[in-house]
Amino acid sequence: MLTIVFFALSGLDVLDALDVVDKPSLIEWIYSLQVLPTDDKSNLSRCGFRGSSHIGVPYNSSKGPGAPHTYDSGHVAMTYTGLACLVILGDDLSRVCREACLAGLRALQLEDGSFYAVPEGSENDMRFVYCAACICFMLDDWSGMDRQRAIDYIRRSTSYDSGIGQGAGLESHGGSTFCAVASLCMMGNLQEVFSERELKRIRRWCILRQQNGFHGRPNKPVDTCYSFWVGATLELLDVFQYTNFEKNRSYILSTQDRLVGGFAKWPDSHPDPLHTYFGICGLSLMGEAELQKVHPALNISVRAFESLRRLHEAWRQKST
Amino acid sequence: MCLFFYFRDRKEWADLEPVPQDDGPNPVVKIAYSEKFTDVFDMFRALLKNDEKSERAFALTAEAIELNAANYTVWHYRRVLLQALDKDLREEMKYITAIIEDQPKNYQVWHHRRMVVEWLNDPSEELQFVAEILSQDAKNYHAWQHRQWVMQEYKLWDGELEYVEELLEEDVRNNSAWNQRHFVISHTRGYSDSAILEREVQYTLKQIKKAPHNESAWNYLNGILQDGGLSSYPGLLEQVTELQDTCSSPYLTAFLVDLYEDALETNSSSYDQQETLNKALELCKLLAEEKDTIRREYWNYVSRSLQNTEYITDMLQV
Numbered sequence: 001m002l003t004i005v006f007f008a009l010s011g012l013d014v015l016d017a018l019d020v021v022d023k024p025s026l027i028e029w030i031y032s033l034q035v036l037p038t039d040d041k042s043n044l045s046r047c048g049f050r051g052s053s054h055i056g057v058p059y060n061s062s063k064g065p066g067a068p069h070t071y072d073s074g075h076v077a078m079t080y081t082g083l084a085c086l087v088i089l090g091d092d093l094s095r096v097c098r099e100a101c102l103a104g105l106r107a108l109q110l111e112d113g114s115f116y117a118v119p120e121g122s123e124n125d126m127r128f129v130y131c132a133a134c135i136c137f138m139l140d141d142w143s144g145m146d147r148q149r150a151i152d153y154i155r156r157s158t159s160y161d162s163g164i165g166q167g168a169g170l171e172s173h174g175g176s177t178f179c180a181v182a183s184l185c186m187m188g189n190l191q192e193v194f195s196e197r198e199l200k201r202i203r204r205w206c207i208l209r210q211q212n213g214f215h216g217r218p219n220k221p222v223d224t225c226y227s228f229w230v231g232a233t234l235e236l237l238d239v240f241q242y243t244n245f246e247k248n249r250s251y252i253l254s255t256q257d258r259l260v261g262g263f264a265k266w267p268d269s270h271p272d273p274l275h276t277y278f279g280i281c282g283l284s285l286m287g288e289a290e291l292q293k294v295h296p297a298l299n300i301s302v303r304a305f306e307s308l309r310r311l312h313e314a315w316r317q318k319s320t
Numbered sequence: 321m322c323l324f325f326y327f328r329d330r331k332e333w334a335d336l337e338p339v340p341q342d343d344g345p346n347p348v349v350k351i352a353y354s355e356k357f358t359d360v361f362d363m364f365r366a367l368l369k370n371d372e373k374s375e376r377a378f379a380l381t382a383e384a385i386e387l388n389a390a391n392y393t394v395w396h397y398r399r400v401l402l403q404a405l406d407k408d409l410r411e412e413m414k415y416i417t418a419i420i421e422d423q424p425k426n427y428q429v430w431h432h433r434r435m436v437v438e439w440l441n442d443p444s445e446e447l448q449f450v451a452e453i454l455s456q457d458a459k460n461y462h463a464w465q466h467r468q469w470v471m472q473e474y475k476l477w478d479g480e481l482e483y484v485e486e487l488l489e490e491d492v493r494n495n496s497a498w499n500q501r502h503f504v505i506s507h508t509r510g511y512s513d514s515a516i517l518e519r520e521v522q523y524t525l526k527q528i529k530k531a532p533h534n535e536s537a538w539n540y541l542n543g544i545l546q547d548g549g550l551s552s553y554p555g556l557l558e559q560v561t562e563l564q565d566t567c568s569s570p571y572l573t574a575f576l577v578d579l580y581e582d583a584l585e586t587n588s589s590s591y592d593q594q595e596t597l598n599k600a601l602e603l604c605k606l607l608a609e610e611k612d613t614i615r616r617e618y619w620n621y622v623s624r625s626l627q628n629t630e631y632i633t634d635m636l637q638v
Contacts, residue, residue: 160543
């Protein structure tokens with residue numbers, strides 16, 4: 001559920017319409033999803049944020065220790081979107097148990113450098129590498145992961161065609177390529193990890209994804225959300241300016257639902273929060289009027305990104 | 321319309337107090353759950369709270385999964401019960417097979433299948449099962465991921481190249497199949513074997529002749545040759561230029577640009593550097609103005625980059 005709240009909230013932020021939201025209530029609710037350290041701190045490797053209250057843990061908006069529960073643990077995508085939502089809402093993250101979140105994150109990293117979503121185990125792939133990178137970036141603390149291992153995972157996931165797959169050997173894909181490139185950008189390592197030659201090839205793979213809108217893999221149909229996944233990657237690689245804005249914009253707008261609003265993956269299909277959000281972000285990358293600019297790596301508005309920067313400065317000053 | 325006998329009304333469940341979801345005083349996301357959904361999950365939360373390990377708990381997980389197969393906590397709990405109650409894992413394979421057939425794009429169901437296969441240490445049904453799923457959607461990423469995991473974990477490489485060729489017969493544009501081709505070969509004989517490499521080059525050129533406007537085939541050709549260098553592979557330039565009249569496509573033209581760029585970067589003595597640069601720039605212009613106009617600005621950028629690289633200064637020094 002928290003991921004859906006993120007799409008809605010960040011979407012409203014990009015639309016410059018956050019005043020329709022009851023910010024204090026939302027902040028309380030998000031904090032109630034934090035898996036807090038218990039009194040004896042025995043659950044640190046399970047800390048982070050839940051996606052929803054579905055386990056049945058009693059409501060606690062991060063005021064006091066956590067209630068022990070065998071099956072209560074955070075989910076890496078929820079920790080990422082939870083923190084992002086708090087940042088968007090202008091919260092100072094003071095109720096975030098940073099050390100606990102980072103311990104929870106470390107517990108999720110595998111030997112190959114990728115991440116599980118939950119400590120109980122799950123699939124592991126580039127999506128969760130990205131979530132982990134976002135968490136470290138937002139908490140301004142890379143002790144949450146072994147960066148070199150994550151970098152190795154990314155390199156091993158690069159395909160013969162220079163796109164990047166979800167893991168080694170897997171088909172290159174617009175979503176995983178975004179996750180990998182954006183993660184490296186947040187780490188500040190893009191140019192060290194890939195040679196200029198390799199970056200040229202990645203740019204070529206990405207820019208070939210444009211058909212009118214963008215697709216995620218060669219010979220697949222286009223889909224609105226790739227206007228962001230691939231568009232943002234191209235922006236991070238400094239070549240988004242060389243794409244065809246007109247055709248991209250036309251496509252995104254053709255997937256709009258005239259009756260209820262929002263965007264779908266294809267024209268004449270049902271809109272949903274994900275495609276609506278990424279449709280808006282795809283338009284924002286092209287400088288669409290009345291839309292806020294989106295930070296292409298962290299995937300929040302530049303305005304929210306700036307407030308995060310200020311928060312980091314305040315933290316750093318405090319520690320000196 | 322079906323009548324559902326709510327768990328809260330069943331006498332075998334009377335000892336358990338249902339646990340509602342608690343979103344506090346200002347619930348932000350109010351999902352309109354059906355009564356059945358609330359009933360099942362209120363009971364699920366109660367079981368979870370007590371960490372109950374019983375047959376009734378196991379049965380309830382199936383109900384919960386039917387309502388929401390993406391709830392990873394339910395799947396985890398089911399796995400805990402499968403082990404605690406020493407359940408028949410062959411039966412579980414049948415169960416998960418049916419669920420995946422119904423929801424082949426769900427992450428949790430594939431992960432669950434992987435766990436059961438690991439516990440049984442038996443991959444014998446997997447390749448056939450995945451082939452079944454791929455026959456309905458030949459590009460299902462989860463299916464391919466599971467297939468690659470099985471093959472690598474249990475070293476099941478035999479027959480896969482044949483399977484890939486079958487798929488490419490059906491659809492030569494199936495990018496997943498081309499990727500699988502690379503996967504199989506790199507994990508078996510490998511591309512450093514020059515006989516294999518030549519076989520692959522010829523196979524790919526053959527597929528290109530059948531369908532010249534196929535990015536997957538061109539990406540494969542480029543991919544397997546890039547390490548050795550496109551410009552130094554014997555006969556390649558000739559074979560590709562030969563295709564220009566009958567099998568032209570933006571991918572062919574881009575391939576030639578890459579080949580010429582490689583000749584420039586390696587300062588190949590078999591190529592006149594100035595002439596090669598001119599040809600590359602000409603092709604970029606062709607792409608920008610005629611063959612790949614959607615990427616006009618990009619091809620102009622490539623052209624500028626070609627003119628601004630170090631081998632240009634090398635050229636000027638000669």
